[in-house]
Amino acid sequence: xxxxxxxxxxxxxxxxxxxxxxxxxxxxxxxxxxxxxxxxxxxxxxxxxxxxxxxxxxxxxxxxxxxxxxxxxxxxxxxxxxxxxxxxxxxxxxxxxxxxxxxxxxxxxxxxxxxxxxxxxxxxxxxxxxxxxxxxxxxxxxxxxxxxxxxxxxxxxxxxxxxxxxxxxxxxxxxxxxxxxxxxxxxxxxxxxxxxxxxxxxxxxxxxxxxxxxxxxxxxxxxxxxxxxxxxxxxxxxxxxxxxxxxxxxxxxxxxxxxxxxxxxxxxxxxxxxxxxxxxxxxxxxxxxxxxxxxxxxxxxxxxxxxxxxxxxxxxxxxxxxxxxxxxxxxxxxxxxxxxxxxxxxxxxxxxxxxxxxxxxxxxxxxxxxxxxxxxxxxxxxxxxxxxxxxxxxxxxxxxxxxxxxxxxxxxxxxxxxxxxxxxxxxxxxxxxxxxxxxxxxxxxxxxxxxxxxxxxxxxxxxxxxxxxxxxxxxxxxxxxxxxxxxxxxxxxxxxxxxxxxxxxxxxxxxxxxxxxxxxxxxxxxxxxxxxxxxxxxxxxxxxxxxxxxxxxxxxxxxxxxxxxxxxxxxxxxxxxxxxxxxxxxxxxxxxxxxxxxxxxxxxxxxxxxxxxxxxxxxxxxxxxxxxxxxxxxxxxxxxxxxxxxxxxxxxxxxxxxxxxxxxxxxxxxxxxxxxxxxxxxxxxxxxxxxxxxxxxxxxxxxxxxxxxxxxxxxxxxxxxxxxxxxxxxxxxxxxxxxxxxxxxxxxxxxxxxxxxxxxxxxxxxxxxxxxxxxxxxxxxxxxxxxxxxxxxxxxxxxxxxxxxxxxxxxxxxxxxxxxxxxxxxxxxxxxxxx
RNA sequence: GGGCAGGUGGCGGAAUGGCAUACGCGUACGGCUCAGGACCGUAUGGUCGCAAGACCGUGAGGGUUCAAGUCCCUCCCUGCCCACCA
Numbered sequence: 001x002x003x004x005x006x007x008x009x010x011x012x013x014x015x016x017x018x019x020x021x022x023x024x025x026x027x028x029x030x031x032x033x034x035x036x037x038x039x040x041x042x043x044x045x046x047x048x049x050x051x052x053x054x055x056x057x058x059x060x061x062x063x064x065x066x067x068x069x070x071x072x073x074x075x076x077x078x079x080x081x082x083x084x085x086x087x088x089x090x091x092x093x094x095x096x097x098x099x100x101x102x103x104x105x106x107x108x109x110x111x112x113x114x115x116x117x118x119x120x121x122x123x124x125x126x127x128x129x130x131x132x133x134x135x136x137x138x139x140x141x142x143x144x145x146x147x148x149x150x151x152x153x154x155x156x157x158x159x160x161x162x163x164x165x166x167x168x169x170x171x172x173x174x175x176x177x178x179x180x181x182x183x184x185x186x187x188x189x190x191x192x193x194x195x196x197x198x199x200x201x202x203x204x205x206x207x208x209x210x211x212x213x214x215x216x217x218x219x220x221x222x223x224x225x226x227x228x229x230x231x232x233x234x235x236x237x238x239x240x241x242x243x244x245x246x247x248x249x250x251x252x253x254x255x256x257x258x259x260x261x262x263x264x265x266x267x268x269x270x271x272x273x274x275x276x277x278x279x280x281x282x283x284x285x286x287x288x289x290x291x292x293x294x295x296x297x298x299x300x301x302x303x304x305x306x307x308x309x310x311x312x313x314x315x316x317x318x319x320x321x322x323x324x325x326x327x328x329x330x331x332x333x334x335x336x337x338x339x340x341x342x343x344x345x346x347x348x349x350x351x352x353x354x355x356x357x358x359x360x361x362x363x364x365x366x367x368x369x370x371x372x373x374x375x376x377x378x379x380x381x382x383x384x385x386x387x388x389x390x391x392x393x394x395x396x397x398x399x400x401x402x403x404x405x406x407x408x409x410x411x412x413x414x415x416x417x418x419x420x421x422x423x424x425x426x427x428x429x430x431x432x433x434x435x436x437x438x439x440x441x442x443x444x445x446x447x448x449x450x451x452x453x454x455x456x457x458x459x460x461x462x463x464x465x466x467x468x469x470x471x472x473x474x475x476x477x478x479x480x481x482x483x484x485x486x487x488x489x490x491x492x493x494x495x496x497x498x499x500x501x502x503x504x505x506x507x508x509x510x511x512x513x514x515x516x517x518x519x520x521x522x523x524x525x526x527x528x529x530x531x532x533x534x535x536x537x538x539x540x541x542x543x544x545x546x547x548x549x550x551x552x553x554x555x556x557x558x559x560x561x562x563x564x565x566x567x568x569x570x571x572x573x574x575x576x577x578x579x580x581x582x583x584x585x586x587x588x589x590x591x592x593x594x595x596x597x598x599x600x601x602x603x604x605x606x607x608x609x610x611x612x613x614x615x616x617x618x619x620x621x622x623x624x625x626x627x628x629x630x631x632x633x634x635x636x637x638x639x640x641x642x643x644x645x646x647x648x649x650x651x652x653x654x655x656x657x658x659x660x661x662x663x664x665x666x667x668x669x670x671x672x673x674x675x676x677x678x679x680x681x682x683x684x685x686x687x688x689x690x691x692x693x694x695x696x697x698x699x700x701x702x703x704x705x706x707x708x709x710x711x712x713x714x715x716x717x718x719x720x721x722x723x724x725x726x727x728x729x730x731x732x733x734x735x736x737x738x739x740x741x742x743x744x745x746x747x748x749x750x751x752x753x754x755x756x757x758x759x760x761x762x763x764x765x766x767x768x769x770x771x772x773x774x775x776x777x778x779x780x781x782x783x784x785x786x787x788x789x790x791x792x793x794x795x796x797x798x799x800x801x802x803x804x805x806x807x808x809x810x811x812x813x814x815x816x817x818x819x820x821x822x823x824x825x826x827x828x829x830x831x832x833x834x835x
Numbered sequence: 836g837g838g839c840a841g842g843u844g845g846c847g848g849a850a851u852g853g854c855a856u857a858c859g860c861g862u863a864c865g866g867c868u869c870a871g872g873a874c875c876g877u878a879u880g881g882u883c884g885c886a887a888g889a890c891c892g893u894g895a896g897g898g899u900u901c902a903a904g905u906c907c908c909u910c911c912c913u914g915c916c917c918a919c920c921a
Binding site: 262263277357363630699775777816822 | 836837839840841846847848853857858859861873875902914917919920
């Protein structure tokens with residue numbers, strides 16, 4: 001043992017290996033893998049905000065460990081990286097620092113690229129992409145045009161946040177919680193603009209159904225969140241005629257009675273419908289008021305439309321549901337009763353038909369509203385056998401029908417179908433399936449994004465740009481002031497163009513695309529990043545897809561992960577991809593915290609990865625991060641923990657020095673050592689397939705501790721063990737492992753070697769220790785040959801003095817033998833403890 | 836209000852229904868040292884006990900079982916996501 005300890009020169013050693021990996025192209029992946037044993041590992045690409053943070057280090061380390069492990073187990077591995085480079089922060093920087101968004105972004109990319117390289121992540125850098133490259137975003141435009149041609153892209157009016165002070169559109173994150181502008185404190189208002197949507201709802205059912213392919217590989221939590229987000233519900237649309245009223249009859253289409261259609265998931269409660277409610281935005285809301293109510297209704301609608309969604313939600317929540325009676329009545333389709341029509345802000349225009357039948361007895365929201373406005377409550381569902389009593393709140397469970405004409409006595413489930421069937425016959429209803437999922441609004445009134453490739457021609461109207469004119473480049477020299485219209489609108493050469501159809505003068509669309517478009521298909525571009533003809537070649541994509549392991553934050557469960565799944569399905573329909581899903585397995589990693597909360601500038605609890613890397617090296621940082629918590633959980637940063645990881649790596653290094661410097665006789669304990677080694681191989685290999693990196697590292701610790709206790713370090717067995725240890729350590733601490741491997745073998749990269757497999761002969765033990773319980777409490781232990789039969793074990797245990805003492809006076813009722821683990825002796829009065 | 840995840844030593848965490856607290860951090864003591872905050876070793880859930888050992892212990896309370904951190908029921912707390920979706 002060397003007394004004066006020189007710590008391992010990590011930084012020098014890490015630079016050496018990073019350079020060598022790059023020079024030898026160790027992580028360069030083939031264009032088409034030569035067999036089906038391929039592993040495409042992808043971690044969600046970063047936004048180049050300027051500085052790499054701990055969260056990045058954690059995510060990319062997790063991906064790297066998996067990739068390196070797979071490489072050593074014989075897979076062809078692809079691990080690419082790129083930059084989600086469009087977005088608002090670059091525009092903000094442009095306003096603040098008078099620097100072009102592109103310049104700012106490129107600088108950040110350069111800084112982060114060099115950070116990632118210093119972490120030793122095994123990327124195939126030849127495939128690096130940035131979404132702000134025209135080579136990349138031209139394909140966003142190309143996809144948009146394909147979608148437009150297929151009717152998957154359309155335009156409609158939709159509100160945006162608008163600051164009257166700055167005369168500019170604000171993103172949600174630029175609006176303060178008090179609904180004011182982040183720059184000038186003006187009250188933010190809504191403004192309707194023509195905006196582009198992608199018809200993601202055309203794929204609602206597929207997005208839901210194909211969860212079946214993901215049940216094995218995705219966390220259940222994410223699937224549940226998506227399922228709720230898509231929100232499929234089965235129900236019926238029911239038509240209510242509007243009671244005779246001259247103004248409406250006059251306005252209705254010829255020969256048709258005016259009517260209102262509502263959506264319900266509870267047709268079984270139809271007899272309990274005592275009024276109808278329209279959303280304030282409902283097209284009939286204004287026209288349906290009787291003359292004497294007109295002013296009141298108009299006021300109400302104006303007031304509620306003025307509110308922001310948040311304010312409206314808060315106001316309408318709980319028991320304070322505001323509403324106004326229109327003076328009109330609808331005819332109940334089964335009872336022909338006249339029921340009043342109201343307007344209220346608790347009904348949403350975006351869902352269903354924007355109108356509901358209110359069943360106060362069986363829906364709490366309707367109940368609240370009925371109580372407040374003194375509307376009738378009629379119970380039509382009850383528990384089997386229970387007499388109806390006055391309801392103090394809505395009875396929302398299914399039950400047995402009452403007060404429901406011919407349907408009395410049916411169960412809710414039955415009645416749902418029977419009632420809809422009956423209504424279908426008289427043409428008053430049809431069964432429908434509704435989804436909560438909404439179409440994807442992709443228009444952004446921003447200048448640092450992909451220009452939407454559409455023009456408006458004076459004579460031909462809206463026209464898509466011709467594909468041969470792609471990309472539509474972002475103009476240089478736009479002025480960023482944070483005020484007024486989008487900077488692109490003020491670049492005349494950009495806006496003024498010609499019509500692709502008639503050649504006449506036309507005006508270019510100046511909205512850009514949501515950056516989620518960029519990130520919806522980047523995983524496929526990595527497979528053919530330099531293709532100038534197509535977004536990517538079908539053959540190359542087909543060979544590498546799906547992504548075998550995708551890693552990223554849970555916050556993307558209902559955004560990015562749904563958009564990408566949609567894009568994949570749409571690309572499949574364009575014959576660009578095959579297979580139902582883009583990401584076979586998903587890992588949602590936890591965040592990095594300090595003092596219990598996420599690291600953030602505003603909290604001032606940020607630890608810069610660079611400081612840690614400079615002080616301890618990348619291997620130490622990686623090891624700590626992987627050891628401190630399982631990847632799905634949040635990770636509490638600890639400087640002491642980092643030092644622990646650093647100490648461990650130094651310990652491994654010294655172990656190597658001792659083993660290389662000594663050559664004693666073979667020890668008589670060598671079988672023990674090999675048993676420990678092969679147990680470790682087995683455990684670590686198992687841990688790698690279930691993301692148990694923390695327990696895998698614990699096994700490495702144990703193995704190192706065992707080696708330290710080994711009496712003849714340097715003999716053949718200890719060398720062999722060190723050799724395997726180095727392989728097992730390699731995915732976690734790749735630089736150190738390479739260095740040790742070089743000293744041991746001096747041959748080739750440790751990552752070209754084969755991951756060790758456990759040898760069964762060292763996994764069997766001749767003698768094992770079993771716990772001996774009396775009535776479920778461990779009282780002693782017994783050593784027993786592993787091959788002993790249950791009878792033999794039982795006999796030996798019952799012969800133990802301790803067992804006889806504890807059991808004395810009571811008959812032995814039962815003996816449970818769990819092979820290789822424990823024996824439980826149950827005595828006569830075993831229930832409870834009998835002392 | 837709904838959905839999901841979680842609650843285990845002083846701390847991070849471990850545990851296919853089968854010996855709770857592996858591994859690490861911290862702490863204490865010892866060794867090595869001119870010295871060390873380096874390194875090596877030992878101990879370390881609580882209470883009682885010189886000890887052997889006993890009893891108690893996985894958010895609270897019940898249940899199933901020979902056996903429960905783990906399964907079931909009721910409840911409390913924390914975090915994340917969604918939120919009047921008819």
